[in-house]
Amino acid sequence: MTVVGTDREIDAKPSKVRGVDLKLEIVVIPVSDVDRAKAFYARLGWRLDADFASGDVWRVIQFTPPGSACSVIFGKNVTAAAPGSARGLYLIVSDLEAARKDILGRGIEVSEPFHGGGDVHAGPDEPYLFGSVRVNGADPTRGSYSSFASFSDPDGNGWLFQEVTARLPGRIAASDTTFTSQSELAGALRRAAVAHGQHEKRTGSHDENWADWYADYIVREQAGQPLPS
Structure with missing residues (x-):
């Protein structure tokens, strides 16, 4: 999926002053x-x-x-x-398949998973893939922000599920780590468990401080910070 460029000067010097929340x-x-x-x-x-x-x-x-x-x-x-003119309304989910399964169970049609590929512009009815074409299936690497599914309301207003498991750096402050559902927290714990298992293999020993390691991993992942090794 094409990544839209941003002003590096602005990115490098975020405001330190907190004004009125918007x-x-x-x-x-x-x-x-x-x-x-x-x-x-x-x-x-x-x-x-x-x-x-x-x-x-x-x-x-x-x-x-x-x-x-x-x-x-x-x-x-x-x-x-x-x-029906509203398009590209994003619903961020931590588990794309679970989100699809839920609304399919409610009798609502939803597309198969897809991801963006190449820089060829999509058709006029799909302007919300940032200039990429749809490629069938979830992103092969299952990268955060990269897998989608779509559905529409009866008028044709278009909704997108976008799977986000780790935020880009700077998007969430570490002190603001939150989870909106039990399943979202469970997913974060499962990813931390897999990463911790790899950590113990690298160190060759059992980590008695696993709880703090899990917490550090989850906070860093959600804030888009470098993950512990």
Whole structure:
């Protein structure tokens, strides 16, 4: 998958001053049939936060995906955008197959896993692969940020699962290490267990301080820092 370049000067000198937090709260998605969309997102298992209306003039519905700090809203007279025009809405998951299995079990169609390959531009309906073409199957190296699956709501608003197991450096402060679900924590523990087994093979001895090693590995992995050896 093509990596979009950034300003190295900015990357090298992040701001040390913390101003007012800017927390992304809402993404608006355009739909044509409000009740149909409500049924779909409820079927996904997302939390229904609100369903407010003002007569026949205005209605807004809010759903929040499991573990997400950001919600979606849709309704009547909420946006002038064409129904189905929202594309490339990313849902970050720690286990792509588990995420696919969950919504397939809810009777919702989802694509097979795929990854980006080469620098040939995708078609007009797939602008969210950063100029790469879709290649069938999860990323062969199972690299973080590299494996996807897609699905759409009844209007055609396009969603992507993206598997992220380790953040790029600087994306998460080590002091902010959090897990949004039991399965996400379990996945981190399994990866730490595999890495720790390799660590003990290299040292040739049993590590009695394995708990601290696990904790160090998990914190570093989530923060995108160099992993312990």
